[in-house]
Amino acid sequence: xxxxxxxxxxxxxxxxxxxxxxxxxxxxxxxxxxxxxxxxxxxxxxxxxxxxxxxxxxxxxxxxxxxxxxxxxxxxxxxxxxxxxxxxxxxxxxxxxxxxxxxxxxxxxxxxxxxxxxxxxxxxxxxxxxxxxxxxxxxxxxxxxxxxxxxxxxxxxxxxxxxxxxxxxxxxxxxxxxxxxxxxxxxxxxxxxxxxxxxxxxxxxxxxxxxxxxxxxxxxxxxxxxxxxxxxxxxxxxxxxxxxxxxxxxxxxxxxxxxxxxxxxxxxxxxxxxxxxxxxxxxxxxxxxxxxxxxxxxxxx
Numbered sequence: 001x002x003x004x005x006x007x008x009x010x011x012x013x014x015x016x017x018x019x020x021x022x023x024x025x026x027x028x029x030x031x032x033x034x035x036x037x038x039x040x041x042x043x044x045x046x047x048x049x050x051x052x053x054x055x056x057x058x059x060x061x062x063x064x065x066x067x068x069x070x071x072x073x074x075x076x077x078x079x080x081x082x083x084x085x086x087x088x089x090x091x092x093x094x095x096x097x098x099x100x101x102x103x104x105x106x107x108x109x110x111x112x113x114x115x116x117x118x119x120x121x122x123x124x125x126x127x128x129x130x131x132x133x134x135x136x137x138x139x140x141x142x143x144x145x146x147x148x149x150x151x152x153x154x155x156x157x158x159x160x161x162x163x164x165x166x167x168x169x170x171x172x173x174x175x176x177x178x179x180x181x182x183x184x185x186x187x188x189x190x191x192x193x194x195x196x197x198x199x200x201x202x203x204x205x206x207x208x209x210x211x212x213x214x215x216x217x218x219x220x221x222x223x224x225x226x227x228x229x230x231x232x233x234x235x236x237x238x239x240x241x242x243x244x245x246x247x248x249x250x251x252x253x254x255x256x257x258x259x260x261x262x263x264x265x266x267x268x269x270x271x272x273x274x275x276x277x278x279x280x281x282x283x284x285x286x287x288x289x290x291x292x293x294x295x296x297x298x299x300x301x
Contacts, residue, residue: 009056010090014098017050017064024060025050028081035218043195044068044079044299047188051095051102055083062086065095067103068300070183074286075103077110078299092116096123100280107281111252111298113273120278128284129277130255131298134269135220138242138249160236165199165211172208173201180227182286188300197221198244202233212237213296214245223251226294231259234293238264251294260293 017025019042026036044050048068055062063086066079077099082091100108100123111131112120121127165173170193174186192199192213202210210228214221223241228234234257242249249269253261254277265271275298279285285292295301 009062009086010094012053012056012062014051014053014095017045017052017066019045021045021050021052021061024052025064025079027060028064028083031083032081034081035220037217039195039216040297040299043188043191044297047191048300049102050079051098053091053095055086063091063095065099066299067099068188069103069106070181070185070301072106073183074282074301075106075108076299076301077108078297078301080116092119093123096120105281107279109277109279109282109285109301111275111295111301112278113275117276117278123280125278125280126283127276128279129289131252131275131277131295132255132261133250133252133272133274134261134264135250135272136248136269138238139268160202160233161204162200162202162210162236162240165193165201167193169201169208173211176208176211177225177227180288180291182288185300188296192296198241200237200240202228202237204229209233210237210291212241214241216247217250219247220250221245221247222297223249224294225296226251226253227291228293229291231257231263234260235263252298253294254289254292256289257293 022038022041025041026038029036044066048066051065052061053063063082064079065077068076080092080095110120170190174189177189178184196213196215198214200212201208210233212223212226214223223238226234226237228237277285
């Protein structure tokens with residue numbers, strides 16, 4: 001049987017994905033050497049909008065793309081994946097054009113790999129920043145925090161109080177997050193307690209000053225989102241959630257936070273990859289970059 005021509009491939013229909021597509025989405029990640037991450041796909045497909053092209057050979061999905069809408073203020077784009085056997089035949093461009101038409105005038109943000117950046121630039125996206133992915137076994141390097149969230153007496157700097165999030169913290173967490181992220185993501189944050197292995201908050205005088213989630217990705221635990229008043233607060237939150245797992249950590253740190261990146265390196269986390277933050281329809285990311293240390297996942301912005 002002849003493989004489909006480039007012309008017939010780009011004419012294949014695009015459909016909306018649903019939770020029934022979890023396994024095909026994970027299979028496509030496998031195909032591209034990414035972690036399967038069915039857990040993450042479950043969150044993305046329930047809180048976001050997935051688009052897919054079924055493989056013409058009947059074997060799963062040929063391509064996927066995911067959008068995470070934040071009302072009419074912003075939409076994040078991610079999980080643009082094309083099966084290796086259908087690569088370089090126009091499917092990624094077709095899906096991106098479809099997404100851009102679907103969201104209309106809503107501004108877009110995404111994290112581009114080196115391979116994907118030329119396509120996004122060609123579609124009118126502009127680079128506005130960088131993010132560095134680091135990972136490995138976490139060791140002591142900052143404010144010492146016990147798994148319960150209590151600062152250790154041996155902490156070498158002023159202690160930051162952290163504790164596990166409680167059910168009634170959600171409203172305060174949303175209030176903290178809105179000006180930092182720059183758009184309302186209540187629909188995502190409300191899912192964090194069930195999605196995460198740990199959700200930790202930092203507070204001062206009864207007010208939340210930061211929070212971090214820890215969630216599983218294969219044999220690794222991911223830290224994100226990480227929102228904090230300052231670097232010391234971010235360090236305390238990372239230390240607290242890291243103390244609850246014996247798995248390696250992974251975190252995508254916004255490139256401007258060089259002090260946190262240096263501390264993570266001293267704590268045993270090594271560089272894994274870099275991505276370029278890109279926008280379409282807005283000159284830069286909204287919100288407060290000084291307090292935005294890491295995204296939930298690159299696909300959610």
